Amino acid sequence: NAGVTQTPKFQVLKTGQSMTLQCAQDMNHEYMSWYRQDPGMGLRLIHYSVGAGITDQGEVPNGYNVSRSTTEDFPLRLLSAAPSQTSVYFCASRSPPSPGDGYTFGSGTRLTVV
Amino acid sequence: ILNVEQSPQSLHVQEGDSTNFTCSFPSSNFYALHWYRWETAKSPEALFVMTLNGDEKKKGRISATLNTKEGYSYLYIKGSQPEDSATYLCAFQGGSEKLVFGKGTKLTVNP
Numbered sequence: 001n002a003g004v005t006q007t008p009k010f011q012v013l014k015t016g017q018s019m020t021l022q023c024a025q026d027m028n029h030e031y032m033s034w035y036r037q038d039p040g041m042g043l044r045l046i047h048y049s050v051g052a053g054i055t056d057q058g059e060v061p062n063g064y065n066v067s068r069s070t071t072e073d074f075p076l077r078l079l080s081a082a083p084s085q086t087s088v089y090f091c092a093s094r095s096p097p098s099p100g101d102g103y104t105f106g107s108g109t110r111l112t113v114v
Numbered sequence: 115i116l117n118v119e120q121s122p123q124s125l126h127v128q129e130g131d132s133t134n135f136t137c138s139f140p141s142s143n144f145y146a147l148h149w150y151r152w153e154t155a156k157s158p159e160a161l162f163v164m165t166l167n168g169d170e171k172k173k174g175r176i177s178a179t180l181n182t183k184e185g186y187s188y189l190y191i192k193g194s195q196p197e198d199s200a201t202y203l204c205a206f207q208g209g210s211e212k213l214v215f216g217k218g219t220k221l222t223v224n225p
Contacts, residue, residue, distance in 0.1 A: 058212055
C-alpha cells in the first residue's frame with residue numbers, strides 16, 4: 001500500500017537550476033494535483049490533472065510545468081529555480097466522480113533554492 | 115481570488131473538552147467543502163467531503179456541518195484527546211478540481 005509517493009524528500013538547488021519533482025500513485029486515481037505550502041499560507045494549487053494527457057493551471061502556476069503521460073505519474077518541473085520557489089511541495093490524488101472521498105496526499109518534498 | 119477563512123487560527127483545550135472551529139467560504143458557485151486533518155510531520159488526511167446544504171457527517175468523535183447558503187462549515191470534536199492535536203484544514207471546491215484551502219486551525223489538546 002504505497003499510496004502517493006513523492007521523490008526526493010529533500011532538495012537544495014541553486015538559483016537558475018532546473019529539476020523535476022516526482023509523484024507516483026498506485027491507486028489508479030484519475031485526478032492528481034500539486035500544491036505548495038508556505039509559512040502563513042494555506043496549501044496553494046500549482047497545477048492539476050483530471051486524466052492522462054489533461055492538465056490545467058491552478059492558483060500559482062508560474063515557473064512550473066507539468067505533464068501527465070500516464071495515469072500513475074504526475075511530475076512537476078521547475079525550469080529555472082528561484083528563491084521564491086523555496087517551499088514544501090505536496091502531490092495529491094483521488095478518484096472520480098467529483099467530489100468523492102477527498103484527496104490522498106504524498107509525504108511532501110522540501111525544496112530550498114539558494 | 116477566492117477567500118477561505120478559518121477561525122480560530124489556533125486553539126488550546128484540555129483533554130476531555132469538546133471544541134469546534136469554523137470555515138467560511140464563498141456562498142456562490144459552491145460544489146463541495148473538504149475537511150482535512152494534518153498532524154505534524156505527516157501529510158494531510160481527508161476527513162469529510164460535504165456537498166449538500168444542511169449536510170452533517172460524522173467519524174468517531176469528529177463531526178462537521180455545512181451551510182452553503184451562508185457559506186460556512188463547522189467542525190466539532192467531542193471529548194478531545196491528545197491524539198486529536200493537529201491542524202485542521204478546510205478546502206472550497208467550486209465545480210472543477212481546483213481546491214482553495216484555508217490556512218487551518220491548529221488544535222493542541224493538553225493531557
